Amino acid sequence: MFFASDNSGPVHPKIMQRVIEANSGYAMPYGNDDIMEDVRTNIRALFEAPEAAVYLVATGTAANSLALACYTQPWQTIFCAQHSHIEEDECNAPEFYAGGAKLTLIPTGDKMSPEGLSAAIAHRTGGSVHVAQPGPVSITQITEFGGVHTLEELRALTAVAKASDLPVHLDGARFANAIAALGCTPAEMTWKSGVDVVSFGGTKNGCMGVEAVIFFDPTKAWEFELRRKRGAHLFSKHRYLSAQMAAYLTDDLWLEMAQSANAASARLAAGLRANGAQMLHNPDANMIFARFPRAVHQKLQAAGAKYYVLDGDVATGDADELLAARLVCDWSMTDELVDQFLSHF
């Protein structure tokens, strides 16, 4: 019963199989392997972006930091949600890669609001040399609270960015889960909604460690390649990244796994609600924040369930006190495990 994160489950067998198949003979290093050719073609097709520049890296933080760095000058600020991954979970990697640029945090409830974004941009605008200059807007889809921006919400945010001529980055560590939730196309959720660069995450969705960075403006290609190498993120034996992504793209495996994760999460959310748990945020995709009694936490932990408790001490205190949990389902989560989890309520 592992609900701690979607970064700890196994690699999908089809992906592992493709890696094994790639392990034959010699291959050109550093992204010049034949499999990468196919990956590039297939991603361009999937995103309906025949000119896009497509690259692979192995971690989500690398994808975010390198993509943002291509759009950020060191004297600028990146605008992001207060509780975004780039702010809270990347140990200053975005600042490092952007040469000491600043992150400006948009106060958020579940999602960044266009008004909050607009106010933050206005505060940095005016042409004075003294202030951090406005830089890119980074949106996370799905958010750190498990929310999915609708296309309308997404476009409202990118419209604010575009009104100030600012580029837009989409942190898509859980891109597939968002698509599965919205039922739209990758193009609709990216360039058709004003996104300039997106990380198309694989690691949290059944891959071993691979993220695609996709620039809809291909003039950023060479800069990205240099930044990736300088950041030590260019793999010599690149074919093993390519192979993961190749399998991920084949027969929409990426979407199938996300749908599976979202379905497990929905089953879990329904069960939690039925058992009286309080939802802290809307569980739009594969991540749930819910509050339930300490007594239940204690039973779950005794049964070996793994997940984050966000506040308080499970071991000691009033049995009825409500403690918040974060519960995440990945592609490999089964109905049986969900039901087993719920059986402790």
Added chain:
Amino acid sequence: MFFASDNSGPVHPKIMQRVIEANSGYAMPYGNDDIMEDVRTNIRALFEAPEAAVYLVATGTAANSLALACYTQPWQTIFCAQHSHIEEDECNAPEFYAGGAKLTLIPTGDKMSPEGLSAAIAHRTGGSVHVAQPGPVSITQITEFGGVHTLEELRALTAVAKASDLPVHLDGARFANAIAALGCTPAEMTWKSGVDVVSFGGTKNGCMGVEAVIFFDPTKAWEFELRRKRGAHLFSKHRYLSAQMAAYLTDDLWLEMAQSANAASARLAAGLRANGAQMLHNPDANMIFARFPRAVHQKLQAAGAKYYVLDGDVATGDADELLAARLVCDWSMTDELVDQFLSHF
């Protein structure tokens, strides 16, 4: 006939097998997986360093840059060979990770000389605030020209560093090939010879993409962890790095593969010499620099041989003109392929 590099061959089947075995159930992320526990224990045993801090990253450039950064202040200079990997092949990654520190190049023939190193350190010494301050000495073993420092040579260099209280980094992208050549122990080639931090390379020697960074001074551990995360080099699904390294360490597979590569290289070097090729450097391990006639290059290329030609144009010119080649053997190189290559002379 792929002699271009040791970064393009397949992963050893035992390593792939271990990765497959690791792909079961849930595992703690970010280096807290059980396999890493074993890796740490086994590397400490192999290096006879029970206190060493041991970490994994996926690229050689990351290993070098992060290790050096832990020993370099931004106002210092790293001392290295003129034709070292960190100077010529890492696109300023060492400077990036070390916050803008400088590399001071020691003019080298085949290897860095203690005299050259000493003079370079002296030039930066004296307490003036104007000059780049002396920082770590980085030694590459095997060198970019295929040479292996003997233990005596290594100790002569580290003695120069220690005389100025400077730490020593060993770039061991081809560590195993050096051990295979010298027949000494890892401890003898590292901390017993004055090395403070070493990258124990796996990628060029049959792994998919993994390098161990080993600090003999464990007080650097937490700084390295933070630098690794900030550099976006901490893997969530870390078990797949651990698994590679676990197999690499089992039954001295790392040494067996290096011995195989070195033996292929020796067979090739002997054949080249027998055919009148000139050696530019001593091929001490698995890398050969040799000069032979254009006509032979043309035959080799026509036969599909892959390797770097370092000067001139193979296609056009005097058939007898000697052109230099770099030829590298990895673990998978066979006697048959070597002989096939030599048959074109």
Added chain:
Amino acid sequence: MFFASDNSGPVHPKIMQRVIEANSGYAMPYGNDDIMEDVRTNIRALFEAPEAAVYLVATGTAANSLALACYTQPWQTIFCAQHSHIEEDECNAPEFYAGGAKLTLIPTGDKMSPEGLSAAIAHRTGGSVHVAQPGPVSITQITEFGGVHTLEELRALTAVAKASDLPVHLDGARFANAIAALGCTPAEMTWKSGVDVVSFGGTKNGCMGVEAVIFFDPTKAWEFELRRKRGAHLFSKHRYLSAQMAAYLTDDLWLEMAQSANAASARLAAGLRANGAQMLHNPDANMIFARFPRAVHQKLQAAGAKYYVLDGDVATGDADELLAARLVCDWSMTDELVDQFLSHF
């Protein structure tokens, strides 16, 4: 009637005179001039800190950024008030000098609260490698809103820092104005209250361009010297910085000028209040934020008064609408000019 800032008035004649006197013969460069010897001695005496390391730079941003950098690792965060100079007016200089560290903003009313600081530190604490690690706390005295922390308030903040073993920086661009307001000693407002490093500002208080950076822990000395040089802030003809500071220290000129500025500000504040203006913050020293009718603004501007209007358009709108102004007095402000300003109400 120049109330726009205290950075635009003339240099005090005694300071200019000392600069002129310094302009004779040869002097050792780079801070080795004889005048600097005296400055160091006198600052140590003034701060009752015989071991302190004392340096001069020419801008307040340099003083802040270099001082903070000596206490900040690139993977850490500096804690500061939401509306601090280092956050809003230094164009990412602190981040630049600290190698890409982050600023964490403490929501503030007039001043940073110990509770707010404590919560912000707690949010970054816990030993996870993923989050920006806690770094120094930076306090501005007087604040950007013109407030002066009492010694009790100051100590409450530094106590929070010390409880987490965090160093404390005091941005003293208007240090003298705070001392004039509190009537305490420099030692009481710094190391006796838990401050580790302070910038003792001269530029805004009658100097040409000089700030002293004072480390109460002298082990930071050499690092600061290297950072200052690397930042291009070490002056060859340093004697002209020394001369300014020497005159500033003589016969407590620094305090006399601050008292003069504060007195002018107090006269102005009293007059504003008498005329019905609303104070946005307590004008504790030489800076006033006040709201008064557009009609008055129009009269003042017509009369040539210079100051910042913080909201709205002076030229157009309801004559009775209240618009906020920032009004700053420097040492050279006279009663006549203040009264002239007030005469337009």
Added chain:
Amino acid sequence: MFFASDNSGPVHPKIMQRVIEANSGYAMPYGNDDIMEDVRTNIRALFEAPEAAVYLVATGTAANSLALACYTQPWQTIFCAQHSHIEEDECNAPEFYAGGAKLTLIPTGDKMSPEGLSAAIAHRTGGSVHVAQPGPVSITQITEFGGVHTLEELRALTAVAKASDLPVHLDGARFANAIAALGCTPAEMTWKSGVDVVSFGGTKNGCMGVEAVIFFDPTKAWEFELRRKRGAHLFSKHRYLSAQMAAYLTDDLWLEMAQSANAASARLAAGLRANGAQMLHNPDANMIFARFPRAVHQKLQAAGAKYYVLDGDVATGDADELLAARLVCDWSMTDELVDQFLSHF
């Protein structure tokens, strides 16, 4: 008898006078003062560059580092002479400001050779992502060895740069001395010879601390302004920088002082030669490198002469042994002092 450097003499009285005159009333801060308007106009006229972007900073290292940063990406390398100021005397400031870019050193005798420059550029060229990419060429005029590139030599170097589309920076810390030596115009020695950005040094030539940075391509203006602020090099009381430069430009004071310094140096060089001293380099302007016997050094030091001895110990050793000295004359050097120096031979 101060021949140690041209950074330690007094400020020319006319410059001090102008600073005093500037000290009246209020002035707009941050470079918006009226005097700067005149400075900009006069520099554009002097350089025959009506569109040039003109800025002031207070140190030569700031001028070099900020100017170069505007033309350097962090993954590039700056090409410069092996013994240039930016390599040997700026404690990694150029690397810091350029985000971790590398300096590639051109082996030099007295001056950088076009062949050496060309070879160095070629070594970094070829489109590989692994190597530091070619960036700007930085030329020092006059060189650290006191040489002055003729216009022909300068153009030969910039032609190499332009052939690879690389921008050219001129470190003109002693710009005036070079003009005095060549008898050409500032335009001829800069943009008419292929220079894109120049630092027009004042500090070493009779100013207190001011350098102009002049971009012949004005599109770099805003980036420079942001980099200057972020580097903490924007002065609030900027008028005192402006005043120095204004006086420096008036009636060609800059040239008059340089001519005076060069003349003193020529008198000294002639005397040294007449006394049998060996010249290490051609003393083209105001800097001499000469070798003469220890006994003479001892007499000079006893008489209080100040200068750098580059090798060996003056106090102990063979009286006849030749030791090298660096001797620099500034604008204030007199015939009497030169003759007094020579009298010890």
